[in-house]
Amino acid sequence: MSAPRTTKHITLAAHPKGPVNIEGPEANFTLKTSDLPSLKDNQVLLKTIYLSNDPAQRGWINYYPDPSRLYAPPVKVNETMRALGIGEVLESKSEKFPVGTKVAATVGWTEYAVLDAAALTPLPELPGGLGITHYLGALGGPGITAYYGLTEIAEAKSEDVVVVSGAAGATGSMAVQVAAKLIGCKRVIGIAGSEEKCRWVESLGAYKCLNYKSPTFKKDLRAATEGYVDVFFDNVGGEILDLMLARMAKFGRVALCGAISGYNASRENSMGLRNYFELISMRVKIQGFIVFDYFSRRQEALSAYRKALQEGKLLLSDMNETVVETKFEDIPKTWIKLFEGGNTGKLVTKLV
Amino acid sequence: MSAPRTTKHITLAAHPKGPVNIEGPEANFTLKTSDLPSLKDNQVLLKTIYLSNDPAQRGWINYYPDPSRLYAPPVKVNETMRALGIGEVLESKSEKFPVGTKVAATVGWTEYAVLDAAALTPLPELPGGLGITHYLGALGGPGITAYYGLTEIAEAKSEDVVVVSGAAGATGSMAVQVAAKLIGCKRVIGIAGSEEKCRWVESLGAYKCLNYKSPTFKKDLRAATEGYVDVFFDNVGGEILDLMLARMAKFGRVALCGAISGYNASRENSMGLRNYFELISMRVKIQGFIVFDYFSRRQEALSAYRKALQEGKLLLSDMNETVVETKFEDIPKTWIKLFEGGNTGKLVTKLV
Numbered sequence: 001m002s003a004p005r006t007t008k009h010i011t012l013a014a015h016p017k018g019p020v021n022i023e024g025p026e027a028n029f030t031l032k033t034s035d036l037p038s039l040k041d042n043q044v045l046l047k048t049i050y051l052s053n054d055p056a057q058r059g060w061i062n063y064y065p066d067p068s069r070l071y072a073p074p075v076k077v078n079e080t081m082r083a084l085g086i087g088e089v090l091e092s093k094s095e096k097f098p099v100g101t102k103v104a105a106t107v108g109w110t111e112y113a114v115l116d117a118a119a120l121t122p123l124p125e126l127p128g129g130l131g132i133t134h135y136l137g138a139l140g141g142p143g144i145t146a147y148y149g150l151t152e153i154a155e156a157k158s159e160d161v162v163v164v165s166g167a168a169g170a171t172g173s174m175a176v177q178v179a180a181k182l183i184g185c186k187r188v189i190g191i192a193g194s195e196e197k198c199r200w201v202e203s204l205g206a207y208k209c210l211n212y213k214s215p216t217f218k219k220d221l222r223a224a225t226e227g228y229v230d231v232f233f234d235n236v237g238g239e240i241l242d243l244m245l246a247r248m249a250k251f252g253r254v255a256l257c258g259a260i261s262g263y264n265a266s267r268e269n270s271m272g273l274r275n276y277f278e279l280i281s282m283r284v285k286i287q288g289f290i291v292f293d294y295f296s297r298r299q300e301a302l303s304a305y306r307k308a309l310q311e312g313k314l315l316l317s318d319m320n321e322t323v324v325e326t327k328f329e330d331i332p333k334t335w336i337k338l339f340e341g342g343n344t345g346k347l348v349t350k351l352v
Numbered sequence: 353m354s355a356p357r358t359t360k361h362i363t364l365a366a367h368p369k370g371p372v373n374i375e376g377p378e379a380n381f382t383l384k385t386s387d388l389p390s391l392k393d394n395q396v397l398l399k400t401i402y403l404s405n406d407p408a409q410r411g412w413i414n415y416y417p418d419p420s421r422l423y424a425p426p427v428k429v430n431e432t433m434r435a436l437g438i439g440e441v442l443e444s445k446s447e448k449f450p451v452g453t454k455v456a457a458t459v460g461w462t463e464y465a466v467l468d469a470a471a472l473t474p475l476p477e478l479p480g481g482l483g484i485t486h487y488l489g490a491l492g493g494p495g496i497t498a499y500y501g502l503t504e505i506a507e508a509k510s511e512d513v514v515v516v517s518g519a520a521g522a523t524g525s526m527a528v529q530v531a532a533k534l535i536g537c538k539r540v541i542g543i544a545g546s547e548e549k550c551r552w553v554e555s556l557g558a559y560k561c562l563n564y565k566s567p568t569f570k571k572d573l574r575a576a577t578e579g580y581v582d583v584f585f586d587n588v589g590g591e592i593l594d595l596m597l598a599r600m601a602k603f604g605r606v607a608l609c610g611a612i613s614g615y616n617a618s619r620e621n622s623m624g625l626r627n628y629f630e631l632i633s634m635r636v637k638i639q640g641f642i643v644f645d646y647f648s649r650r651q652e653a654l655s656a657y658r659k660a661l662q663e664g665k666l667l668l669s670d671m672n673e674t675v676v677e678t679k680f681e682d683i684p685k686t687w688i689k690l691f692e693g694g695n696t697g698k699l700v701t702k703l704v
Contacts, residue, residue, distance in 0.1 A: 059633075069598070071633045237628065246421070256632050272624025276589065280608050280640035281411075281423045288632035 003045055003091045008033050008328050009080045009110035015063035019264045020339075022332040028061070029081060029109075029332050039093050042117045046087035048107050050323075051349040052136040053335045054170075055235075057083060058263040071290045081109040084141070086123070086132060097122075104135050109331050111351075127309045129316040137170050137346025138319040139305055145257060145291040146174035146233075147301035150183065153255040153289045154231040161187045161227065163244060166235030167209055168197035170346035171257060173320060175233045180205030181313045182304060185231070189224050191240060193341040200344055204318050212240060221247065228252070236261045238271070245275035248284045256288040264339060320345030325352045355397055355443045360385050360680050361432045361462035367415035371616045372691075374684040380413070381433065381461075381684050391445050394469045398439035400459050402675075403701040404488040405687045407521075407587075409435060410615040423642045433461040436493070438475070438484060449474075456487050461683050463703075479661045481668040489522050489698025490671040491657055497609060497643040498526035498585075499653035502535065505607040505641045506583040513539045513579065515596060518587030519561055520549035522698035523609060525672060527585045532557030533665045534656060537583070541576050543592060545693040552696055556670050564592060573599065580604070588613045590623070597627035600636045608640040616691060672697030677704045 013030040020028050039045060060075045060082055067074055075082050085107040089097050094117035097103060103120040107113050123135050130139070137143065149171075150156040162179040166172040167190030179185040190201035190209035198209035210220045221243060228249035234241050237259025248254065279286065294301070308314040322343040326334045334349045365382040372380050391397060412427045412434055419426055427434050437459040441449050446469035449455060455472040459465050475487050482491070489495065501523075502508040514531040518524040519542030531537040542553035542561035550561035562572045573595060580601035586593050589611025600606065631638065646653070660666040674695040678686045686701045 069630060069633060071635075241628070242624070256628070259629050259632065262629065272594070272626040273628055274624040276593070276608070276625055277611050277614065278421060278640075279638065280611065280642065281421060283423075283640050283642060283645065285637060285639040286631065287637040288630075288635050290632065290635060293635065 004112050005036055006033050007036050007110050007112040009108065010329075010331055011080050012061055012075050012077050014077060015061060016264075017063075020058070020061075020332075020336060022336055031329050036112055037114050039091055039114060042094050043114055044089045044094055044097050044117060044120065045091035046103070046105065046107060046113050046115055046120075047090050048085050048087045048111060048113070048351055049102070050086040050133050050136060051107070051109065051331060051335075051351070052084035052140070053338050053343075053347040053349060054084065054141070055258055055260045055263060055338055057081070057335070058260075058339070071292065082106060083109050084136060086135065087113070102132060104140070111328060127306055127316075130309075130319060133321055133323060133346070133348045133350075134319055136348055137321050138174055139302060140346075141291050142170035142346060143174045143305060144294055144298050144301045145171045146178050147182075147304065148291070148294040148297070149233055149255040149257050149289060150175060150178050150231070152294070153287050154233060154253040156183050156185055156231045156253075158184045158186065160185050160230035161189070161225070161249070162231040162233065163189045163191065163225065163229050163247075164206075164233045164235075165191040165212075165240050165244075166258070166260060167201045167206065168192040168194075168344045169235060170321075170343075172233070172235050173201065173204060173318075173345050175235075175257075176201055176204045176206050177314055177318060179231070179233070182308055189229075191221075191236075197341075197344055200320070218243065231255070233257060234259075238262050242271075242273045242275050245273060245278050245284070248278065248282050250282050252282060252284045254284065254286040256286060260339070321348050322346065323348045323350050325350050327352060356464050357388055358385050359388050359462050359464040361460065362681075362683055363430050363432050364413055364427050366429060367413060368616075369415075372410070372413075372684075372688060374688055383681050388464055389466050391443055391466060394446050395466055396441045396446055396449050396469060396472065397443035398455070398457065398459060398465050398467055398472075399442050400437050400439045400463060400465070400703055401454070402438040402485055402488060403459070403461065403683060403687075403703070404436035404492070405690050405695075405699040405701060406436065406493070407610055407612045407615060407690055409433070409687070410612075410691070423644065434458060435461055436488060438487065439465070454484060456492070463680060479658055479668075482661075482671060485673055485675060485698070485700045485702075486671055488700055489673050490526055491654060492698075493643050494522035494698060495526045495657060496646055496650050496653045497523045498530050499534075499656065500643070500646040500649070501585055501607040501609050501641060502527060502530050502583070504646075505639050506585060506605040508535050508537055508583045508605075510536045510538065512537045512582035513541070513577070513601070514583040514585065515541045515543065515577065515581050515599075516558075516585045516587075517543040517564075517592050517596075518610070518612060519553045519558065520544040520546075520696045521587060522673075522695075524585070524587050525553065525556060525670075525697050527609075528553055528556045528558050529666060529670060531583070531585070534660055541581075543573075543588075549693075549696055552672070570595065583607070585609060586611075590614050594623075594625045594627050597625060597630050597636070600630065600634050602634050604634060604636045606636065606638040608638060612691070673700055674698065675700045675702050677702050679704060 180188045190206040201209035225247045238261035532540045542558040553561035577599040587610045590613035
C-alpha cells in the first residue's frame with residue numbers, strides 16, 4: 001500500500017471543568033483530518049496499533065494558570081490529545097527502525113504520525129506468552145511505577161503490611177504483585193471498586209481486597225488494618241487517602257502515585273485530608289512521585305520482572321490487561337472507561 | 353525549712369472538646385492538695401521552679417478512643433497535668449542529685465514531686481549569659497526539634513529556600529536561626545501572627561516574615577515564594593499548610609512538626625488539605641516527626657548550638673523567651689497564652 005498523506009486525529013476542543021464530555025455540543029474533543037508532513041532524515045512514519053489509556057491523561061487536559069506546577073506540559077486547545085502507544089513503522093528514514101518495526105512512542109490520538117527516531121522506544125521480545133501490549137502495562141509505565149513506588153518511595157520490606165488502592169488497575173495490580181511476590185511483604189491488602197475486581201486482586205496474592213463501594217467499607221478497612229499499615233501505595237487520593245492516614249503504623253510510608261478520585265472534580269469542592277495530624281504523631285512519611293523520574297532506571301525493574309516471570313514468582317496469566325477493540329472515532333469512549341472503573345489491569349485500545 | 357508533706361497540684365477535670373476552659377463550672381482543670389509519698393532509695397523530692405509551656409500539651413489532654421495512635425500516653429481525668437519543667441532538689445536519696453541541684457524533668461503541674469533519679473536530666477552550665485530556662489527552649493526540646501527537623505527530616509541545604517510557620521514561637525524562632533545561620537540557607541521566610549512578631553523574626557535572620565492575620569497574606573505569600581520553596585518547616589498545620597502545598601518546589605520537603613491551628617478544633621470541622629495533588633506533580637515529601645525520637649542524639653544538636661554561640665553565629669540576645677511570673681493556681685492561665693499567640697520564643701512559667 002502507498003503511504004498515507006493525511007491522518008485522522010483527535011484534538012482537545014476545550015479544557016474540561018469537571019467531568020469530560022465526549023459527545024454533544026459540549027464535547028471536549030474534536031475529530032479532524034490533517035495532512036501529514038513529509039519525512040525528513042531520522043524520521044519515521046508510524047501507524048498507530050495500540051493506545052495506552054492512562055488516568056494521568058486527565059490531568060494533562062486541565063486548564064492551568066501556572067503550567068510550571070506540572071510534571072509535563074499541558075495539552076493545549078486544538079492540539080492532538082497526548083497518548084502513549086505502540087505503532088508500526090510504515091516508512092523510514094532511520095536505519096535503526098526499518099519498515100515493519102514495532103515501537104512504543106507518545107503517538108497521540110492519531111492514525112498516523114511522523115516522529116523523530118529519537119522519540120521511539122524499541123520493544124525487545126518479552127518472555128514467552130506475553131504480548132507486545134504489556135509494554136504499555138505490566139512491563140511499561142504502570143509496572144515501573146509499581147516497582148519504584150514500592151521499593152524506593154515506600155521502602156517496602158518483607159516485614160511490612162501493605163495496602164494498595166486502585167488495586168485492580170494497571171499500576172495497582174502490579175503493586176499488589178510486587179509487594180506480595182517480589183518483596184514478599186507480610187500482608188498485602190487491596191482496595192478496589194467491585195466484588196469481582198476484589199476477588200481478582202486476591203488471586204494476585206492479596207491477603208484480602210476490600211470493595212470501597214460496600215456500605216461496610218470503613219468498618220472493613222479498620223478490621224483489615226487492625227495492626228496498622230506500614231506502607232500505603234495510593235492511586236486514588238481523596239477520602240480513601242484520608243481514611244488511610246489514620247491507619248498508618250508508626251514510621252509508616254505513603255507513596256502517592258495518583259489521585260484518580262479527584263481528577264474529574266474541582267479542587268475547591270474537594271473535602272481535603274483531615275487526618276494529617278496522624279502523620280505527626282505516627283511519624284509518617286508521604287511522598288509523591290512520577291514514573292518519568294525512574295525511566296532511566298527502567299531496565300532494573302524490567303530485569304526484576306523478567307526474572308520473577310522465569311522463576312514462576314509472577315504468573316503470565318496474572319499480567320492482566322483489558323484490550324478493547326475500538327474504531328478511531330471511539331478512542332475517547334474507550335478512554336473514559338478508566339474513570340468508570342471498567343477495567344482490570346491495563347486498559348488498552350486496539351485500533352480496528 | 354522542713355520538707356513539705358503535701359503539695360498543691362492541678363489535675364485534668366475533663367477532656368476538652370474544642371477550646372480549653374480554665375475557669376467556671378466547665379473548667380478542664382482542678383486545683384487539689386495531696387499528700388506526698390515518702391522518699392525511697394534513688395528518689396528525690398523536687399520543688400518546681402519553672403514550667404515549660406508546650407503546644408503538645410494540648411494534644412495530651414484530648415480524649416482518644418485509641419491511645420495507641422499517640423506518641424505519648426494521654427493524660428487521664430484526675431491525673432496531674434503533665435508538663436516539663438525545672439526543679440530544685442529539696443531532699444535526696446540519690447548520690448547523683450544532692451540537695452540544691454537543679455534538674456529538668458517531667459514534673460507536672462505540681463509544687464513538689466517525688467521522682468526517681470532516673471527520670472531527672474542534669475543541666476550542665478550553659479555558655480555565659482544563657483539562663484537555665486533555655487533548657488526548656490532554645491537548648492531544650494524546641495531547639496532540638498528545630499535542629500533535627502531541618503537537618504534530618506527536611507534535609508535543608510545551603511541552596512534551599514525555606515519557609516517556617518509559627519516563626520515567632522519557641523521552635524519556629526530556632527528553626528529560622530538554624531536555617532539562616534547554621535545551615536546558611538539561600539533565603540528564609542517566616543510566617544507569624546503579628547507585625548511585631550514578624551519584625552522580630554526578621555531580626556533573627558529571616559529575609560522576610562509574613563503576618564498571616566494580614567488581609568493580603570495569601571497574595572504576600574505567593575509573592576514572597578515566587579520561585580517556590582524547597583523546605584517548609586510547619587508548626588501550625590491547617591490552612592497555612594494547605595497553601596504551602598501549592599508553593600513547594602519540585603522535590604521539596606515538608607517537615608511536619610506541629611499543627612497548633614487545629615489543636616482546639618474538632619477534626620470533623622476542619623477543612624483539610626486540598627492541595628495534596630501538588631505533592632505528586634512536584635514529587636514533594638511530607639514527613640511528621642516527634643522530637644523524642646532524637647533525644648538520644650541531643651548532644652549533637654547542643655554541641656552545634658554551643659559552637660555557633662561561641663563563634664557568634666547565634667546571638668545570646670536572639671535566644672528569646674517570654675518568662676511569666678505566675679502564682680501556682682494561675683498555671684493554666686499562663687499556659688493558655690500559647691494558643692492566643694502571646695509569646696515570642698519560649699513561653700516559660702516561673703512559679704512565684
